[in-house]
Amino acid sequence: MRRYGKNPDEDDIRVRPNRKGNRPRTSIRPKHEDACEGMVLTVDRGRLTCLVEDRVILAMKARELGRKAAVVGDRVWLVGDLSGAKDTLARIVRIGERSSVLRRTADDDDPYERVVVANADQLAIVTALADPEPRPRLIDRCLVAAYDGGLDPLLVLTKSDLAPPDGLLERYGALGVPYVVTTRDEFVDGVAAERVREHLTGRTTAFVGHSGVGKTTLVNALVPVDRRRTTGHVNAVTGRGRHTTTSALALPLADPQGGWVIDTPGVRSFGLNHVDPSRVIHAFPDLEPGTAECPRACSHDEPDCALDAWVADGHADPARLHSLRRLLATRERHEGD
Numbered sequence: 471m472r473r474y475g476k477n478p479d480e481d482d483i484r485v486r487p488n489r490k491g492n493r494p495r496t497s498i499r500p501k502h503e504d505a506c507e508g509m510v511l512t513v514d515r516g517r518l519t520c521l522v523e524d525r526v527i528l529a530m531k532a533r534e535l536g537r538k539a540a541v542v543g544d545r546v547w548l549v550g551d552l553s554g555a556k557d558t559l560a561r562i563v564r565i566g567e568r569s570s571v572l573r574r575t576a577d578d579d580d581p582y583e584r585v586v587v588a589n590a591d592q593l594a595i596v597t598a599l600a601d602p603e604p605r606p607r608l609i610d611r612c613l614v615a616a617y618d619g620g621l622d623p624l625l626v627l628t629k630s631d632l633a634p635p636d637g638l639l640e641r642y643g644a645l646g647v648p649y650v651v652t653t654r655d656e657f658v659d660g661v662a663a664e665r666v667r668e669h670l671t672g673r674t675t676a677f678v679g680h681s682g683v684g685k686t687t688l689v690n691a692l693v694p695v696d697r698r699r700t701t702g703h704v705n706a707v708t709g710r711g712r713h714t715t716t717s718a719l720a721l722p723l724a725d726p727q728g729g730w731v732i733d734t735p736g737v738r739s740f741g742l743n744h745v746d747p748s749r750v751i752h753a754f755p756d757l758e759p760g761t762a763e764c765p766r767a768c769s770h771d772e773p774d775c776a777l778d779a780w781v782a783d784g785h786a787d788p789a790r791l792h793s794l795r796r797l798l799a800t801r802e803r804h805e806g807d
């Protein structure tokens with residue numbers, strides 16, 4: 471289903487995540503042979519800051535792209551003045567095929583899904599163990615967004631100096647989601663950043679978490695000031711004193727191993743109207759064969775779903791089906807999500 475134009479680079483064309491990390495190739499021939507490849511670092515009211523080689527360039531989308539939006543993490547091709555000098559504005563003429571999409575439906579009364587981040591291979595879900603209290607349904611909804619978009623989830627449980635992680639870890643045990651637990655002291659001595667960084671090397675990780683969970687503390691610890699110069703430049707270009715929370719922001723991890731941290735604005739809710747259960751079940755390869763006998767377009771969360779009988783026959787761990795069902799059930803929004 472395509473909504474806009476005929477460009478095969480559309481948002482809603484899905485590609486499975488590429489585990490080897492090599493970028494997928496686009497099959498179409500570029501119209502602008504001389505265009506240079508770059509990556510979108512942040513978006514601010516129609517102005518996109520892009521990294522081209524080692525230069526930060528301000529750009530806008532070319533008219534020919536139509537309604538298709540470029541988002542943080544997108545690979546783009548640019549033409550025009552690519553010097554990065556003050557008061558220059560390049561044009562984005564092509565957006566590369568995406569290896570993953572983190573998307574959300576803004577609100578229940580807003581049916582349009584929005585891609586928040588493109589090409590991330592991991593979603594770090596930052597949750598405080600206390601102050602504010604963890605919101606397991608929100609975590610579940612983030613997990614659904616990750617599985618739906620083709621990102622591997624990572625749980626980052628902060629403030630373990632205030633409360634233990636046991637309850638949450640038990641809840642997510644059957645899902646096998648990797649996790650890191652951090653405390654305040656570990657932020658001071660750098661151990662927390664080191665432990666989280668082990669999961670980030672060579673990957674592009676989008677960080678989500680609602681206000682107050684310690685996401686800023688964590689991102690600042692991960693990307694030291696000198697690595698954030700790129701952003702400083704971005705802000706000089708866009709005229710913003712500091713990063714405001716309207717767009718995600720890509721920050722480079724230290725070389726030589728590389729990797730990117732993509733900070734996203736505090737997520738208060740994660741609309742999931744767009745989620746396709748068949749994409750979520752891809753994240754459960756142990757259960758997927760059991761869906762062969764399901765009715766057409768089964769949500770896998772309905773009485774006729776074949777998974778119940780299949781799991782009862784001993785083909786898979788019932789705790790896994792229980793977790794899948796719990797996640798699928800979060801597609802319906804409740805008060806407080």
Ligand SMILES: Nc1nc2c(ncn2[C@@H]2O[C@H](COP(=O)(O)OP(=O)(O)OP(=O)(O)O)[C@@H](O)[C@H]2O)c(=O)[nH]1
Nearest residue numbers: 628629652653654680681682683684685686687736
């Ligand atoms: N006790 C404790 N407090 C922490 C820890 N990490 C961060 N904090 C505190 O939690 C508060 C919120 O931290 P931030 O890093 O600003 O949280 P945030 O998620 O970025 O929140 P917003 O900026 O509102 O989006 C600050 O007062 C931090 O000092 C921790 O491990 N333990």
Ligand SMILES: [Zn+2]
Nearest residue numbers: 764768770775
């Ligand atoms: Zn089913």
